[in-house]
Amino acid sequence: MGYLSSPLSPSKDPPVPCAGYAPFAVSLAQDAVLDAIIARATPGSLAVLDLDGCLFDNRSRQVQIIHEFAAQAGHPALCRVERAHFSDWSLSRALRAAGVAEEFVAAVRDPLRSFWADRFFTSEYVVHDLPMPGAVRLARAVHAAGAHLAYLTGRDCDMHQGSHQALCRFCFPAPGQGATLLTKPDPRMKDEAWKRAAVDSLFELGRPAIFLDNEPVNANLFHQLCPDALVVFVSTDHSFRPDLPDPSLPAIRGFLRTSDQAAW
Ligand SMILES: [Mg+2]
Structure with missing residues (x-):
């Protein structure tokens, strides 16, 4: 990948x-x-x-990671994200589909990207699929x-x-x-x-x-x-x-x- x-x-x-x-x-x-x-x-x-x-x-793995980020970073609004909000590999598009405001999407883009990259391609997280x-x-x-x-x-x-x-x-x-x-x-x-x-x-x-x-x-x-x-x-x-x-x-x-x- x-x-x-x-x-x-x-x-x-x-x-x-x-x-x-x-x-x-x-x-x-x-x-x-x-x-x-x-x-x-x-x-x-x-x-x-x-x-x-x-x-x-793979969407369950995506949701798992976003919800962990939401908890650890103190952004519970991101818990709105569910599997159906993913139309492709864009996390920001999924956030928007879940109703997250554009300003907030922009604010969490980089830290979420880093958090995601540390987890998505790991054995520990593929089991969430x-x-x-x-x-x-x-x-x-x-x-x-x-x-x-x-x-x-x-x-x-x-x-x-x-x-x-x-x-x-x-x-x-x-x-x-x-x-x-x-x-x-x-x-x-x-x-x-x-x-x-x-x-x-x-x-x-x-x-x-x-x-x-x-x-x-x-x-x-x-x-x-x-x-x-x-x-x-x-x-x-x-x-x-x-x-x-x-x-x-x-x-x-x-x-x-x-x-x-x-x-x-
Ligand atoms: Mg494939």
Whole structure:
């Protein structure tokens, strides 16, 4: 997540290039993509799954950090911020969406940015993420069909332990049991460079057949490197980079199905 390390623009907010989280969105088209993912999972195949903004919804981690800042810095008004206030990686935009006054947003921008940066990319805080609804079910179905899972994340090696803990806590197929967690060896590496470098090693785990990622640049990279694989763009949020996903790639908003609607 190297290029996500500046969530608060120093002068102005960047544009919103992403759709934002819609974890409860369902459609027949999404049903078909989820079916296609499972159909591609066969013995000897490999499913490459991203974590942040893909299997996991990071907004709970964002809220946790802001509420800790609110308490420690004596700004209880910031406790108004909830998950739904995040439309992208801009903390200041989330504060405004929660009704925090513009003058106060400007006043806390720098200290909040520093507080956030000290915590967000740590094992201690990744455990605050919640899985996208239905993500565990899909991962388990792909795993049960015989595919090896590669959790290929932009998180760095210092976040490996917490990431492993979160996967196990929510009953994703556990690393070491037909699944492998691949974290970035050097925090200074850009995500795209890391994922490009990791592709060769993926072939040692299985035949890459499925890629899920919420970063357009990564989805396009996988499509370029493994044109026979099913690459799915998970449309949640992503970095402020201007890249768009290749229009030929199927996209989903989440992992729920139309049949799940019977429960609400
Ligand atoms: Mg991601």
